[in-house]
Amino acid sequence: MAYRWKNKLSRTDITPKSAYLNRRQILAGTVGLGAIGLAGGAQAQDGLEPNTLEEIRSYNNFYEFGTGKEDPALNAHKLDTSNWIVKVDGLVDNPGDYVMDDLFAGLSVEDRLYRFRCVEAWSMVVPWNGIELADILNKVGVQSSAKYVAFETVVQPENMIGVQRRVLDFPYVEGLRLDEAMHPLTIMATGIYDEPLAKQNGAPMRLVVPWKYGFKSIKSIVRITLTDEEPPISWNKANRREYGFYSNVNPTVDHPRWSQASERVIGGGLFASRQDTLMFNGYPEVASLYEGMDLSVDF
Numbered sequence: 313m314a315y316r317w318k319n320k321l322s323r324t325d326i327t328p329k330s331a332y333l334n335r336r337q338i339l340a341g342t343v344g345l346g347a348i349g350l351a352g353g354a355q356a357q358d359g360l361e362p363n364t365l366e367e368i369r370s371y372n373n374f375y376e377f378g379t380g381k382e383d384p385a386l387n388a389h390k391l392d393t394s395n396w397i398v399k400v401d402g403l404v405d406n407p408g409d410y411v412m413d414d415l416f417a418g419l420s421v422e423d424r425l426y427r428f429r430c431v432e433a434w435s436m437v438v439p440w441n442g443i444e445l446a447d448i449l450n451k452v453g454v455q456s457s458a459k460y461v462a463f464e465t466v467v468q469p470e471n472m473i474g475v476q477r478r479v480l481d482f483p484y485v486e487g488l489r490l491d492e493a494m495h496p497l498t499i500m501a502t503g504i505y506d507e508p509l510a511k512q513n514g515a516p517m518r519l520v521v522p523w524k525y526g527f528k529s530i531k532s533i534v535r536i537t538l539t540d541e542e543p544p545i546s547w548n549k550a551n552r553r554e555y556g557f558y559s560n561v562n563p564t565v566d567h568p569r570w571s572q573a574s575e576r577v578i579g580g581g582l583f584a585s586r587q588d589t590l591m592f593n594g595y596p597e598v599a600s601l602y603e604g605m606d607l608s609v610d611f
């Protein structure tokens with residue numbers, strides 16, 4: 313196995329920002345700001361080499377801004393992120409239209425180095441900054457009848473060429489079962505490499521669920537709804553046979569049109585390589601969430 317992962321993440325594992333400076337970041341010279349805190353602890357994330365900021369910002373999926381990998385970098389500058397309001401509704405004690413700063417007030421921003429695995433069989437490694445989604449959900453008060461969390465991306469037709477062209481049924485929507493949403497690995501990301509999220513990466517706030525295919529990590533979120541029914545999700549609506557609600561990374565369950573057993577590593581130029589895909593993308597601690605489920609059926 314190319315990578316040896318232990319991801320026993322908990323608050324006490326977070327590496328102090330100054331404690332870990334990654335060799336490749338210095339060599340690549342893309343960060344330039346010195347020490348970067350890499351989450352989970354250098355020890356716990358042994359073997360993970362982050363992609364450069366340039367790679368992370370120039371190879372994207374964000375269909376609101378076009379279907380090509382370079383379209384978001386070209387077009388997402390039009391996204392208007394000013395006065396960002398997030399509607400929180402459904403089965404919560406404190407529903408409302410939240411200014412982002414109010415929603416996050418008092419919650420800690422953590423550093424997490426995660427492998428990010430797209431359903432299209434490529435992956436990169438991203439040093440995120442973000443808030444545990446559980447902290448946000450606990451703050452708004454999840455009611456006991458809630459079983460799922462639904463998310464919605466902003467729609468700005470005048471700014472979004474992919475919306476104008478109707479390349480998907482917008483708004484882009486996603487969802488998690490409540491226990492998945494509450495898992496400490498699940499974060500609401502606000503930055504990468506200690507810089508605010510670039511618009512093409514889903515500014516100002518996007519979900520990151522590292523054991524699931526990348527399309528679950530919905531960008532530029534304007535609505536969070538607690539519900540007791542499994543919510544519709546964009547890619548399942550587009551093709552039920554190919555994209556399931558769970559979409560856990562699973563090398564043994566192939567996409568109908570390609571294998572999921574391995575993945576192309578983004579970056580590295582001429583030396584770009586493939587590596588074996590790991591069950592749950594290398595996060596075995598989430599396996600207990602799916603006990604008793606047949607993951608080839610609930611894919």
Ligand SMILES: Nc1nc2c(c(=O)[nH]1)N[C@H]1C(S)=C(S)[C@@H](COP(=O)(O)O)O[C@H]1N2
Nearest residue numbers: 372373374375430465484513526527529531
């Ligand atoms: N709103 C929205 N969120 C989205 C997408 C999208 O098209 N629209 N694409 C998804 C897919 S398929 C992937 S792989 C990731 C890509 O995230 P990145 O561009 O930051 O690497 O975003 C996900 N979130």
Ligand SMILES: [Mo]
Nearest residue numbers: 430431526527
């Ligand atoms: Mo993806």
